[in-house]
Amino acid sequence: MKQVELIYQSTGKPDSVWQKKKPIYRHQYSTVLQQTDKTVEELQKELYADAIKLLSPEELQDLNVMRQLPTQLTAATSPWYLHFMRYDPTEALNKIKCPVLALNGDKDVQVDAVMNLNAIQQGIIKNGNKNVTVKIYPGLNHFFQTCRTCNHLEYGDLEETISPEVLKDITEWILNTVCKTSMK
Structure with missing residues (x-):
């Protein structure tokens, strides 16, 4: 709803x-x-x-x-x-043992950022996995684009494919979390 x-x-x-x-x-x-x-x-x-x-x-x-x-x-x-x-993802979230990076734009009109990221984080943590990173990006839509109207109808009209900040954060998270974990 x-x-x-x-x-x-x-x-x-x-x-x-x-x-x-x-x-x-x-x-x-x-x-x-x-x-x-x-x-x-x-x-x-x-x-x-x-x-x-x-x-x-x-x-x-x-x-x-x-x-x-x-x-x-x-x-x-x-x-x-x-x-x-x-579909209720709660059971699947409770089974996740690996590090998780969950991201959302605060202007996402298809997925409520706060509601969904909180549910993801709580669902994963509930079973003991504390290695969860969540971040909400101000001014970004569902596709992590800097939006003007932030309406889903403008997705294809925006020049930006994905925010450079999001790409930077994903890269850093992989290098700092996944690569370090696999080297242990």
């Missing part, structure tokens, strides 16, 4: 637009997470019926909204998306 909210906020649309959409997304996520025994077709039908109930009369008359709905539901019920939504 937080990621969708960040994307909405980055578009510059009024908060009222997000507030109207939030119940639809919340219900959609809840349905996807709880209805694990249904076929994709059954899930799509249920999500469509629920979305129709939650849309305003104006939205029901809006051709763009009605055209986008089946596309959104197809994406929300794709095998990859269903796995992504239902």
Whole structure:
């Protein structure tokens, strides 16, 4: 939910637009997470019926909204998306024994930096691995690019492929952490 909210906020649309959409997304996520025994077709039908109930009369008359709905539901019920939504990385994080470098840009609208880095760090530390380095880069997006609007739509328009600071930090971390560990 937080990621969708960040994307909405980055578009510059009024908060009222997000507030109207939030119940639809919340219900959609809840349905996807709880209805694990249904076929994709059954899930799509249920999500469509629920979305129709939650849309305003104006939205029901809006051709763009009605055209986008089946596309959104197809994406929300794709095998990859269903796995992504239902996957809990906690168990995998608890098993990591090697040094970890986890990075995020603070303008990332696809992954909430603070929420995710905290979860990664805590998940790894929980099983005794204290060799975890996390860093949040100010002004960088999902691809560690210095961004202007920081909206996901500008990724391809930015000249910078990746921030030199990030490359420097990764290089130093490898040399200082991984190379030292392998020489012991």
